Amino acid sequence: MIPDLPDHIDQIKGFLAEDEALALYQHAAHASALGPVLEIGSYCGKSTIYLGLACRGNNSTVFALDHHRGSEEHQQGEFFHDPDLYDAGEGVMDTFKEFRRNIRAAGLDDVVVPLVSDSETTARQWQTPLAMVFIDGGHSLDAALSDYRCWASHVMRGGILAIHDLFADAHQGGQAPYAIYRMAVASGLFADLGQVNSLGILRRL
Numbered sequence: 001m002i003p004d005l006p007d008h009i010d011q012i013k014g015f016l017a018e019d020e021a022l023a024l025y026q027h028a029a030h031a032s033a034l035g036p037v038l039e040i041g042s043y044c045g046k047s048t049i050y051l052g053l054a055c056r057g058n059n060s061t062v063f064a065l066d067h068h069r070g071s072e073e074h075q076q077g078e079f080f081h082d083p084d085l086y087d088a089g090e091g092v093m094d095t096f097k098e099f100r101r102n103i104r105a106a107g108l109d110d111v112v113v114p115l116v117s118d119s120e121t122t123a124r125q126w127q128t129p130l131a132m133v134f135i136d137g138g139h140s141l142d143a144a145l146s147d148y149r150c151w152a153s154h155v156m157r158g159g160i161l162a163i164h165d166l167f168a169d170a171h172q173g174g175q176a177p178y179a180i181y182r183m184a185v186a187s188g189l190f191a192d193l194g195q196v197n198s199l200g201i202l203r204r205l
């Protein structure tokens with residue numbers, strides 16, 4: 001039971017399973033006592049709401065990073081394209097309006113700081129240590145590697161690195177998130193706390 005979780009959370013567009021959302025919330029509730037949380041890939045704000053509710057308990061902040069133009073699989077003609085999120089006038093995906101509506105309705109405007117930009121561009125000047133980083137952005141190998149290289153080093157000691165969409169079996173899903181998860185484990189910098197469904201959790205040593 002998560003206090004203040006919106007009744008309509010299941011209707012918010014997103015890709016988190018219920019057990020993953022709960023695990024994300026629980027880790028963020030502990031980690032955010034140490035500092036702010038950053039997610040890469042907010043989409044319409046579903047994962048952001050779980051992180052935001054966890055951070056609010058510690059008077060902490062979620063930096064919600066997304067260019068809101070969708071990943072490869074969200075573009076027109078691709079499997080996860082949602083025509084409701086397509087701005088036909090501009091000819092681009094635009095999830096920011098829906099994201100803002102959902103964060104506001106959840107009462108989290110004073111907890112969530114949207115960073116409407118590309119992950120690599122945002123990381124260029126980033127200096128704030130992070131208590132938790134949740135990687136759920138682009139799922140190509142280039143995008144996942146870039147997110148790992150840009151953000152994993154900002155996780156403070158004792159902080160959490162969470163990575164979504166881990167599939168050891170390539171028949172179940174793309175392998176890029178799993179590749180960076182294995183890189184994190186192999187680096188010796190993180191303890192592997194295991195997986196909840198497709199959500200991998202690591203703690204910075």
Ligand SMILES: C[S@@+](CC[C@H](N)C(=O)[O-])C[C@H]1O[C@@H](n2cnc3c(N)ncnc32)[C@H](O)[C@@H]1O
Pocket residue numbers: 013014015016040041042043044045046047048065066067068069070071095117118119120136137138143
């Ligand atoms: C799978 S969705 C995130 C889903 C969300 N975490 C949830 O569970 O509700 C991936 C998001 O990553 C964003 N994204 C992809 N590549 C990005 C990049 N290089 N910089 C910023 N955002 C990116 C897309 O716009 C998309 O909204």
